[in-house]
Amino acid sequence: MGTTQLEAVQEPKYWHLKTVLNDALDSEFEVGEILPNERDLAARFGVARATLRQALEQLELEGRLQRRRGVGTTVAPPRMGVAVGPSSDVWPGAGRDAWRTIGCVEAVAPGSVAALLGTGPDETVHTIRRERVMQGQPVATELLYVPPVSVPGLSAMLSPAAHAPAVLRELHLLELEGEDRAVELGSARAEDAKQLDRLPGAPVLVVTTRYFAQGRVAAAAVATYRADTCRLTFGHSGAIEVTHHQPDSDRQAS
Known part of the structure:
Protein backbone atom coordinates (compact mmCIF):
# COMPACT_ATOMS: atom_id res chain seq x y z
CA MET A 1 0.00 0.00 0.00
CA GLY A 2 2.40 2.67 -1.29
CA THR A 3 2.19 6.42 -1.00
CA THR A 4 0.34 8.19 -3.82
CA GLN A 5 0.78 11.78 -5.03
CA LEU A 6 -2.78 12.98 -4.47
CA GLU A 7 -2.12 16.65 -5.13
CA ALA A 8 -1.99 16.21 -8.91
CA VAL A 9 -5.34 14.40 -9.11
CA GLN A 10 -8.28 16.49 -10.32
CA GLU A 11 -10.98 14.49 -8.50
CA PRO A 12 -11.51 15.10 -4.77
CA LYS A 13 -8.59 13.88 -2.69
CA TYR A 14 -10.77 11.71 -0.48
CA TRP A 15 -12.28 9.98 -3.52
CA HIS A 16 -8.91 9.08 -5.00
CA LEU A 17 -7.72 7.99 -1.56
CA LYS A 18 -10.82 5.79 -1.30
CA THR A 19 -9.83 4.07 -4.57
CA VAL A 20 -6.28 3.48 -3.31
CA LEU A 21 -7.54 2.11 -0.02
CA ASN A 22 -10.07 -0.07 -1.81
CA ASP A 23 -7.32 -1.70 -3.85
CA ALA A 24 -5.26 -2.21 -0.70
CA LEU A 25 -8.16 -3.96 1.02
CA ASP A 26 -8.19 -6.50 -1.80
CA SER A 27 -4.44 -7.10 -1.90
CA GLU A 28 -3.15 -6.64 1.65
CA PHE A 29 -5.93 -7.25 4.17
CA GLU A 30 -8.10 -10.18 5.21
CA VAL A 31 -11.77 -10.06 6.13
CA GLY A 32 -12.07 -9.05 9.77
CA GLU A 33 -8.58 -7.55 9.95
CA ILE A 34 -8.27 -4.28 11.86
CA LEU A 35 -6.98 -1.28 9.91
CA PRO A 36 -4.14 0.87 11.28
CA ASN A 37 -5.27 3.90 13.27
CA GLU A 38 -6.21 7.14 11.53
CA ARG A 39 -2.99 8.92 12.49
CA ASP A 40 -0.81 6.24 10.89
CA LEU A 41 -2.96 5.99 7.75
CA ALA A 42 -3.06 9.76 7.28
CA ALA A 43 0.72 9.99 7.66
CA ARG A 44 1.28 7.12 5.24
CA PHE A 45 -0.73 8.79 2.48
CA GLY A 46 0.22 12.35 3.27
CA VAL A 47 -3.33 13.57 3.76
CA ALA A 48 -5.22 15.37 6.49
CA ARG A 49 -7.17 13.18 8.89
CA ALA A 50 -10.37 14.87 7.72
CA THR A 51 -9.66 13.65 4.18
CA LEU A 52 -8.93 10.16 5.47
CA ARG A 53 -12.17 10.09 7.45
CA GLN A 54 -14.14 11.01 4.31
CA ALA A 55 -12.54 8.11 2.44
CA LEU A 56 -13.17 5.67 5.28
CA GLU A 57 -16.79 6.79 5.62
CA GLN A 58 -17.32 6.22 1.90
CA LEU A 59 -15.81 2.74 2.11
CA GLU A 60 -18.07 1.96 5.05
CA LEU A 61 -21.04 3.19 3.04
CA GLU A 62 -20.03 0.87 0.21
CA GLY A 63 -19.78 -2.09 2.57
CA ARG A 64 -16.00 -2.50 2.44
CA LEU A 65 -15.38 -1.51 6.06
CA GLN A 66 -17.16 -1.91 9.39
CA ARG A 67 -16.80 0.19 12.52
CA ARG A 68 -17.13 -2.04 15.58
CA ARG A 69 -17.54 -0.97 19.19
CA GLY A 70 -14.37 -1.51 21.19
CA VAL A 71 -12.53 -2.92 18.17
CA GLY A 72 -12.04 -0.24 15.54
CA THR A 73 -12.39 -0.27 11.78
CA THR A 74 -12.25 -3.73 10.22
CA VAL A 75 -12.45 -5.17 6.72
CA ALA A 76 -16.02 -6.23 6.03
CA PRO A 77 -17.03 -9.55 4.46
CA PRO A 78 -18.91 -9.46 1.14
CA ARG A 79 -22.52 -8.38 1.55
CA PHE A 234 -36.49 -7.80 -4.70
CA GLY A 235 -36.84 -10.51 -7.34
CA HIS A 236 -37.90 -14.12 -6.93
CA SER A 237 -34.26 -15.18 -7.31
CA GLY A 238 -31.68 -13.30 -5.28
CA ALA A 239 -28.74 -15.59 -6.09
CA ILE A 240 -26.54 -12.87 -7.61
CA GLU A 241 -22.99 -13.24 -6.36
CA VAL A 242 -21.26 -9.91 -5.69
CA THR A 243 -17.55 -9.95 -4.93
CA HIS A 244 -14.98 -7.22 -4.43
CA HIS A 245 -12.46 -8.81 -6.80
CA GLN A 246 -12.45 -8.90 -10.58
CA PRO A 247 -12.20 -12.39 -12.10
CA ASP A 248 -8.73 -13.09 -13.54
CA SER A 249 -10.17 -13.31 -17.05
CA ASP A 250 -11.61 -9.80 -16.71
CA ARG A 251 -8.32 -8.40 -15.48
CA GLN A 252 -6.46 -9.95 -18.41
CA ALA A 253 -9.04 -8.61 -20.85
CA SER A 254 -8.73 -5.09 -19.45
Missing part, protein backbone atom coordinates in the same frame (compact mmCIF):
# COMPACT_ATOMS: atom_id res chain seq x y z
CA MET A 80 -25.09 -11.14 1.96
CA GLY A 81 -28.23 -11.09 -0.15
CA VAL A 82 -31.38 -10.43 1.86
CA ALA A 83 -34.68 -11.11 0.08
CA VAL A 84 -37.18 -8.29 0.60
CA GLY A 85 -39.66 -8.84 -2.20
CA PRO A 86 -41.38 -8.88 -4.53
CA SER A 87 -44.59 -7.86 -2.79
CA SER A 88 -46.11 -11.07 -1.51
CA ASP A 89 -49.41 -9.66 -0.25
CA VAL A 90 -49.21 -11.37 3.13
CA TRP A 91 -49.40 -9.80 6.55
CA PRO A 92 -46.25 -9.60 8.70
CA GLY A 93 -45.92 -12.70 10.84
CA ALA A 94 -47.86 -14.87 8.39
CA GLY A 95 -46.50 -17.89 6.58
CA ARG A 96 -42.74 -18.33 6.45
CA ASP A 97 -41.92 -14.97 7.94
CA ALA A 98 -38.17 -14.42 8.38
CA TRP A 99 -38.64 -12.04 11.32
CA ARG A 100 -38.61 -12.73 15.06
CA THR A 101 -40.91 -10.71 17.31
CA ILE A 102 -39.18 -9.06 20.28
CA GLY A 103 -42.01 -7.16 21.93
CA CYS A 104 -44.89 -4.72 21.58
CA VAL A 105 -45.84 -1.41 23.21
CA GLU A 106 -48.47 1.24 22.72
CA ALA A 107 -46.84 4.54 21.77
CA VAL A 108 -47.30 7.61 19.62
CA ALA A 109 -45.94 6.95 16.14
CA PRO A 110 -43.28 9.27 14.64
CA GLY A 111 -44.75 12.08 12.58
CA SER A 112 -43.78 10.53 9.26
CA VAL A 113 -45.43 7.23 10.20
CA ALA A 114 -48.53 8.94 11.59
CA ALA A 115 -48.88 10.68 8.22
CA LEU A 116 -48.77 7.29 6.46
CA LEU A 117 -51.36 5.81 8.81
CA GLY A 118 -53.57 8.88 8.97
CA THR A 119 -53.48 8.90 12.78
CA GLY A 120 -53.55 11.99 14.95
CA PRO A 121 -50.36 13.56 16.35
CA ASP A 122 -51.10 12.29 19.88
CA GLU A 123 -52.79 9.00 18.98
CA THR A 124 -51.07 5.87 20.25
CA VAL A 125 -50.63 2.85 18.01
CA HIS A 126 -49.52 -0.73 18.62
CA THR A 127 -45.79 -0.82 17.90
CA ILE A 128 -44.23 -4.24 17.39
CA ARG A 129 -40.43 -4.52 17.30
CA ARG A 130 -39.03 -7.40 15.27
CA GLU A 131 -35.56 -8.47 14.21
CA ARG A 132 -34.06 -10.48 11.40
CA VAL A 133 -30.98 -12.67 11.88
CA MET A 134 -28.90 -14.29 9.15
CA GLN A 135 -25.83 -16.49 9.61
CA GLY A 136 -25.97 -15.84 13.34
CA GLN A 137 -25.83 -12.05 13.17
CA PRO A 138 -28.56 -9.41 13.27
CA VAL A 139 -29.03 -7.84 9.82
CA ALA A 140 -32.20 -5.81 10.35
CA THR A 141 -34.59 -4.45 12.94
CA GLU A 142 -38.18 -3.46 12.23
CA LEU A 143 -40.95 -1.45 13.84
CA LEU A 144 -44.45 -2.47 12.74
CA TYR A 145 -47.08 0.19 13.47
CA VAL A 146 -50.72 -0.92 13.74
CA PRO A 147 -53.42 1.66 14.60
CA PRO A 148 -56.20 0.54 16.97
CA VAL A 149 -58.81 0.91 14.21
CA SER A 150 -57.13 -1.97 12.33
CA VAL A 151 -57.48 -4.37 15.27
CA PRO A 152 -60.86 -3.48 16.82
CA GLY A 153 -61.28 -6.92 18.39
CA LEU A 154 -58.16 -6.61 20.50
CA SER A 155 -58.70 -7.07 24.22
CA ALA A 156 -57.64 -4.24 26.50
CA MET A 157 -56.45 -6.75 29.10
CA LEU A 158 -53.26 -8.09 27.55
CA SER A 159 -50.07 -9.24 29.19
CA PRO A 160 -46.81 -7.99 27.64
CA ALA A 161 -46.07 -11.50 26.35
CA ALA A 162 -49.46 -11.78 24.64
CA HIS A 163 -49.58 -8.27 23.20
CA ALA A 164 -47.66 -8.78 19.93
CA PRO A 165 -49.22 -12.17 19.02
CA ALA A 166 -52.70 -10.79 19.69
CA VAL A 167 -52.12 -7.71 17.49
CA LEU A 168 -50.82 -9.87 14.63
CA ARG A 169 -53.66 -12.36 15.03
CA GLU A 170 -56.29 -9.61 14.79
CA LEU A 171 -54.48 -7.96 11.88
CA HIS A 172 -54.53 -11.24 9.94
CA LEU A 173 -58.33 -11.26 10.10
CA LEU A 174 -58.40 -8.33 7.67
CA GLU A 175 -58.31 -9.01 3.93
CA LEU A 176 -55.00 -7.64 2.70
CA GLU A 177 -55.60 -5.63 -0.47
CA GLY A 178 -51.98 -4.91 -1.34
CA GLU A 179 -48.72 -3.42 -0.18
CA ASP A 180 -45.98 -1.15 -1.44
CA ARG A 181 -42.38 -0.45 -0.43
CA ALA A 182 -39.86 2.37 -0.57
CA VAL A 183 -36.11 2.09 0.07
CA GLU A 184 -33.78 4.90 1.08
CA LEU A 185 -30.35 5.37 2.60
CA GLY A 186 -30.28 6.53 6.20
CA SER A 187 -28.26 6.66 9.42
CA ALA A 188 -28.78 4.30 12.34
CA ARG A 189 -30.63 5.75 15.30
CA ALA A 190 -29.23 4.92 18.74
CA GLU A 191 -31.79 2.20 19.52
CA ASP A 192 -31.50 0.55 16.10
CA ALA A 193 -27.70 0.76 16.20
CA LYS A 194 -27.66 -1.07 19.54
CA GLN A 195 -29.96 -3.78 18.17
CA LEU A 196 -27.75 -4.21 15.08
CA ASP A 197 -24.44 -3.99 16.95
CA ARG A 198 -23.46 -0.87 15.01
CA LEU A 199 -22.42 2.63 16.03
CA PRO A 200 -25.09 5.35 16.02
CA GLY A 201 -25.02 7.13 12.67
CA ALA A 202 -23.75 4.06 10.77
CA PRO A 203 -25.15 3.78 7.22
CA VAL A 204 -28.34 1.76 6.97
CA LEU A 205 -30.96 0.93 4.36
CA VAL A 206 -34.46 1.88 5.45
CA VAL A 207 -37.37 -0.06 3.90
CA THR A 208 -40.81 1.41 4.53
CA THR A 209 -43.79 -0.83 3.75
CA ARG A 210 -47.46 0.16 3.69
CA TYR A 211 -50.14 -2.52 4.04
CA PHE A 212 -53.59 -1.75 2.61
CA ALA A 213 -56.93 -3.09 3.81
CA GLN A 214 -60.47 -1.71 3.77
CA GLY A 215 -59.41 1.01 1.36
CA ARG A 216 -56.77 2.55 3.64
CA VAL A 217 -53.32 2.00 5.11
CA ALA A 218 -53.98 -0.58 7.81
CA ALA A 219 -50.39 -0.91 9.03
CA ALA A 220 -46.91 0.38 8.24
CA ALA A 221 -43.50 -1.14 8.85
CA VAL A 222 -40.12 0.59 8.96
CA ALA A 223 -37.25 -1.89 8.64
CA THR A 224 -33.64 -0.84 9.15
CA TYR A 225 -31.02 -3.01 7.43
CA ARG A 226 -27.27 -2.89 7.97
CA ALA A 227 -25.89 -1.29 4.81
CA ASP A 228 -22.42 -2.70 5.49
CA THR A 229 -23.51 -6.34 5.34
CA CYS A 230 -26.72 -6.41 3.27
CA ARG A 231 -27.71 -6.07 -0.32
CA LEU A 232 -31.47 -6.15 -0.70
CA THR A 233 -32.97 -8.38 -3.40
Whole structure:
Protein backbone atom coordinates (compact mmCIF):
# COMPACT_ATOMS: atom_id res chain seq x y z
CA MET A 1 0.00 0.00 0.00
CA GLY A 2 2.40 2.67 -1.29
CA THR A 3 2.19 6.42 -1.00
CA THR A 4 0.34 8.19 -3.82
CA GLN A 5 0.78 11.78 -5.03
CA LEU A 6 -2.78 12.98 -4.47
CA GLU A 7 -2.12 16.65 -5.13
CA ALA A 8 -1.99 16.21 -8.91
CA VAL A 9 -5.34 14.40 -9.11
CA GLN A 10 -8.28 16.49 -10.32
CA GLU A 11 -10.98 14.49 -8.50
CA PRO A 12 -11.51 15.10 -4.77
CA LYS A 13 -8.59 13.88 -2.69
CA TYR A 14 -10.77 11.71 -0.48
CA TRP A 15 -12.28 9.98 -3.52
CA HIS A 16 -8.91 9.08 -5.00
CA LEU A 17 -7.72 7.99 -1.56
CA LYS A 18 -10.82 5.79 -1.30
CA THR A 19 -9.83 4.07 -4.57
CA VAL A 20 -6.28 3.48 -3.31
CA LEU A 21 -7.54 2.11 -0.02
CA ASN A 22 -10.07 -0.07 -1.81
CA ASP A 23 -7.32 -1.70 -3.85
CA ALA A 24 -5.26 -2.21 -0.70
CA LEU A 25 -8.16 -3.96 1.02
CA ASP A 26 -8.19 -6.50 -1.80
CA SER A 27 -4.44 -7.10 -1.90
CA GLU A 28 -3.15 -6.64 1.65
CA PHE A 29 -5.93 -7.25 4.17
CA GLU A 30 -8.10 -10.18 5.21
CA VAL A 31 -11.77 -10.06 6.13
CA GLY A 32 -12.07 -9.05 9.77
CA GLU A 33 -8.58 -7.55 9.95
CA ILE A 34 -8.27 -4.28 11.86
CA LEU A 35 -6.98 -1.28 9.91
CA PRO A 36 -4.14 0.87 11.28
CA ASN A 37 -5.27 3.90 13.27
CA GLU A 38 -6.21 7.14 11.53
CA ARG A 39 -2.99 8.92 12.49
CA ASP A 40 -0.81 6.24 10.89
CA LEU A 41 -2.96 5.99 7.75
CA ALA A 42 -3.06 9.76 7.28
CA ALA A 43 0.72 9.99 7.66
CA ARG A 44 1.28 7.12 5.24
CA PHE A 45 -0.73 8.79 2.48
CA GLY A 46 0.22 12.35 3.27
CA VAL A 47 -3.33 13.57 3.76
CA ALA A 48 -5.22 15.37 6.49
CA ARG A 49 -7.17 13.18 8.89
CA ALA A 50 -10.37 14.87 7.72
CA THR A 51 -9.66 13.65 4.18
CA LEU A 52 -8.93 10.16 5.47
CA ARG A 53 -12.17 10.09 7.45
CA GLN A 54 -14.14 11.01 4.31
CA ALA A 55 -12.54 8.11 2.44
CA LEU A 56 -13.17 5.67 5.28
CA GLU A 57 -16.79 6.79 5.62
CA GLN A 58 -17.32 6.22 1.90
CA LEU A 59 -15.81 2.74 2.11
CA GLU A 60 -18.07 1.96 5.05
CA LEU A 61 -21.04 3.19 3.04
CA GLU A 62 -20.03 0.87 0.21
CA GLY A 63 -19.78 -2.09 2.57
CA ARG A 64 -16.00 -2.50 2.44
CA LEU A 65 -15.38 -1.51 6.06
CA GLN A 66 -17.16 -1.91 9.39
CA ARG A 67 -16.80 0.19 12.52
CA ARG A 68 -17.13 -2.04 15.58
CA ARG A 69 -17.54 -0.97 19.19
CA GLY A 70 -14.37 -1.51 21.19
CA VAL A 71 -12.53 -2.92 18.17
CA GLY A 72 -12.04 -0.24 15.54
CA THR A 73 -12.39 -0.27 11.78
CA THR A 74 -12.25 -3.73 10.22
CA VAL A 75 -12.45 -5.17 6.72
CA ALA A 76 -16.02 -6.23 6.03
CA PRO A 77 -17.03 -9.55 4.46
CA PRO A 78 -18.91 -9.46 1.14
CA ARG A 79 -22.52 -8.38 1.55
CA MET A 80 -25.09 -11.14 1.96
CA GLY A 81 -28.23 -11.09 -0.15
CA VAL A 82 -31.38 -10.43 1.86
CA ALA A 83 -34.68 -11.11 0.08
CA VAL A 84 -37.18 -8.29 0.60
CA GLY A 85 -39.66 -8.84 -2.20
CA PRO A 86 -41.38 -8.88 -4.53
CA SER A 87 -44.59 -7.86 -2.79
CA SER A 88 -46.11 -11.07 -1.51
CA ASP A 89 -49.41 -9.66 -0.25
CA VAL A 90 -49.21 -11.37 3.13
CA TRP A 91 -49.40 -9.80 6.55
CA PRO A 92 -46.25 -9.60 8.70
CA GLY A 93 -45.92 -12.70 10.84
CA ALA A 94 -47.86 -14.87 8.39
CA GLY A 95 -46.50 -17.89 6.58
CA ARG A 96 -42.74 -18.33 6.45
CA ASP A 97 -41.92 -14.97 7.94
CA ALA A 98 -38.17 -14.42 8.38
CA TRP A 99 -38.64 -12.04 11.32
CA ARG A 100 -38.61 -12.73 15.06
CA THR A 101 -40.91 -10.71 17.31
CA ILE A 102 -39.18 -9.06 20.28
CA GLY A 103 -42.01 -7.16 21.93
CA CYS A 104 -44.89 -4.72 21.58
CA VAL A 105 -45.84 -1.41 23.21
CA GLU A 106 -48.47 1.24 22.72
CA ALA A 107 -46.84 4.54 21.77
CA VAL A 108 -47.30 7.61 19.62
CA ALA A 109 -45.94 6.95 16.14
CA PRO A 110 -43.28 9.27 14.64
CA GLY A 111 -44.75 12.08 12.58
CA SER A 112 -43.78 10.53 9.26
CA VAL A 113 -45.43 7.23 10.20
CA ALA A 114 -48.53 8.94 11.59
CA ALA A 115 -48.88 10.68 8.22
CA LEU A 116 -48.77 7.29 6.46
CA LEU A 117 -51.36 5.81 8.81
CA GLY A 118 -53.57 8.88 8.97
CA THR A 119 -53.48 8.90 12.78
CA GLY A 120 -53.55 11.99 14.95
CA PRO A 121 -50.36 13.56 16.35
CA ASP A 122 -51.10 12.29 19.88
CA GLU A 123 -52.79 9.00 18.98
CA THR A 124 -51.07 5.87 20.25
CA VAL A 125 -50.63 2.85 18.01
CA HIS A 126 -49.52 -0.73 18.62
CA THR A 127 -45.79 -0.82 17.90
CA ILE A 128 -44.23 -4.24 17.39
CA ARG A 129 -40.43 -4.52 17.30
CA ARG A 130 -39.03 -7.40 15.27
CA GLU A 131 -35.56 -8.47 14.21
CA ARG A 132 -34.06 -10.48 11.40
CA VAL A 133 -30.98 -12.67 11.88
CA MET A 134 -28.90 -14.29 9.15
CA GLN A 135 -25.83 -16.49 9.61
CA GLY A 136 -25.97 -15.84 13.34
CA GLN A 137 -25.83 -12.05 13.17
CA PRO A 138 -28.56 -9.41 13.27
CA VAL A 139 -29.03 -7.84 9.82
CA ALA A 140 -32.20 -5.81 10.35
CA THR A 141 -34.59 -4.45 12.94
CA GLU A 142 -38.18 -3.46 12.23
CA LEU A 143 -40.95 -1.45 13.84
CA LEU A 144 -44.45 -2.47 12.74
CA TYR A 145 -47.08 0.19 13.47
CA VAL A 146 -50.72 -0.92 13.74
CA PRO A 147 -53.42 1.66 14.60
CA PRO A 148 -56.20 0.54 16.97
CA VAL A 149 -58.81 0.91 14.21
CA SER A 150 -57.13 -1.97 12.33
CA VAL A 151 -57.48 -4.37 15.27
CA PRO A 152 -60.86 -3.48 16.82
CA GLY A 153 -61.28 -6.92 18.39
CA LEU A 154 -58.16 -6.61 20.50
CA SER A 155 -58.70 -7.07 24.22
CA ALA A 156 -57.64 -4.24 26.50
CA MET A 157 -56.45 -6.75 29.10
CA LEU A 158 -53.26 -8.09 27.55
CA SER A 159 -50.07 -9.24 29.19
CA PRO A 160 -46.81 -7.99 27.64
CA ALA A 161 -46.07 -11.50 26.35
CA ALA A 162 -49.46 -11.78 24.64
CA HIS A 163 -49.58 -8.27 23.20
CA ALA A 164 -47.66 -8.78 19.93
CA PRO A 165 -49.22 -12.17 19.02
CA ALA A 166 -52.70 -10.79 19.69
CA VAL A 167 -52.12 -7.71 17.49
CA LEU A 168 -50.82 -9.87 14.63
CA ARG A 169 -53.66 -12.36 15.03
CA GLU A 170 -56.29 -9.61 14.79
CA LEU A 171 -54.48 -7.96 11.88
CA HIS A 172 -54.53 -11.24 9.94
CA LEU A 173 -58.33 -11.26 10.10
CA LEU A 174 -58.40 -8.33 7.67
CA GLU A 175 -58.31 -9.01 3.93
CA LEU A 176 -55.00 -7.64 2.70
CA GLU A 177 -55.60 -5.63 -0.47
CA GLY A 178 -51.98 -4.91 -1.34
CA GLU A 179 -48.72 -3.42 -0.18
CA ASP A 180 -45.98 -1.15 -1.44
CA ARG A 181 -42.38 -0.45 -0.43
CA ALA A 182 -39.86 2.37 -0.57
CA VAL A 183 -36.11 2.09 0.07
CA GLU A 184 -33.78 4.90 1.08
CA LEU A 185 -30.35 5.37 2.60
CA GLY A 186 -30.28 6.53 6.20
CA SER A 187 -28.26 6.66 9.42
CA ALA A 188 -28.78 4.30 12.34
CA ARG A 189 -30.63 5.75 15.30
CA ALA A 190 -29.23 4.92 18.74
CA GLU A 191 -31.79 2.20 19.52
CA ASP A 192 -31.50 0.55 16.10
CA ALA A 193 -27.70 0.76 16.20
CA LYS A 194 -27.66 -1.07 19.54
CA GLN A 195 -29.96 -3.78 18.17
CA LEU A 196 -27.75 -4.21 15.08
CA ASP A 197 -24.44 -3.99 16.95
CA ARG A 198 -23.46 -0.87 15.01
CA LEU A 199 -22.42 2.63 16.03
CA PRO A 200 -25.09 5.35 16.02
CA GLY A 201 -25.02 7.13 12.67
CA ALA A 202 -23.75 4.06 10.77
CA PRO A 203 -25.15 3.78 7.22
CA VAL A 204 -28.34 1.76 6.97
CA LEU A 205 -30.96 0.93 4.36
CA VAL A 206 -34.46 1.88 5.45
CA VAL A 207 -37.37 -0.06 3.90
CA THR A 208 -40.81 1.41 4.53
CA THR A 209 -43.79 -0.83 3.75
CA ARG A 210 -47.46 0.16 3.69
CA TYR A 211 -50.14 -2.52 4.04
CA PHE A 212 -53.59 -1.75 2.61
CA ALA A 213 -56.93 -3.09 3.81
CA GLN A 214 -60.47 -1.71 3.77
CA GLY A 215 -59.41 1.01 1.36
CA ARG A 216 -56.77 2.55 3.64
CA VAL A 217 -53.32 2.00 5.11
CA ALA A 218 -53.98 -0.58 7.81
CA ALA A 219 -50.39 -0.91 9.03
CA ALA A 220 -46.91 0.38 8.24
CA ALA A 221 -43.50 -1.14 8.85
CA VAL A 222 -40.12 0.59 8.96
CA ALA A 223 -37.25 -1.89 8.64
CA THR A 224 -33.64 -0.84 9.15
CA TYR A 225 -31.02 -3.01 7.43
CA ARG A 226 -27.27 -2.89 7.97
CA ALA A 227 -25.89 -1.29 4.81
CA ASP A 228 -22.42 -2.70 5.49
CA THR A 229 -23.51 -6.34 5.34
CA CYS A 230 -26.72 -6.41 3.27
CA ARG A 231 -27.71 -6.07 -0.32
CA LEU A 232 -31.47 -6.15 -0.70
CA THR A 233 -32.97 -8.38 -3.40
CA PHE A 234 -36.49 -7.80 -4.70
CA GLY A 235 -36.84 -10.51 -7.34
CA HIS A 236 -37.90 -14.12 -6.93
CA SER A 237 -34.26 -15.18 -7.31
CA GLY A 238 -31.68 -13.30 -5.28
CA ALA A 239 -28.74 -15.59 -6.09
CA ILE A 240 -26.54 -12.87 -7.61
CA GLU A 241 -22.99 -13.24 -6.36
CA VAL A 242 -21.26 -9.91 -5.69
CA THR A 243 -17.55 -9.95 -4.93
CA HIS A 244 -14.98 -7.22 -4.43
CA HIS A 245 -12.46 -8.81 -6.80
CA GLN A 246 -12.45 -8.90 -10.58
CA PRO A 247 -12.20 -12.39 -12.10
CA ASP A 248 -8.73 -13.09 -13.54
CA SER A 249 -10.17 -13.31 -17.05
CA ASP A 250 -11.61 -9.80 -16.71
CA ARG A 251 -8.32 -8.40 -15.48
CA GLN A 252 -6.46 -9.95 -18.41
CA ALA A 253 -9.04 -8.61 -20.85
CA SER A 254 -8.73 -5.09 -19.45
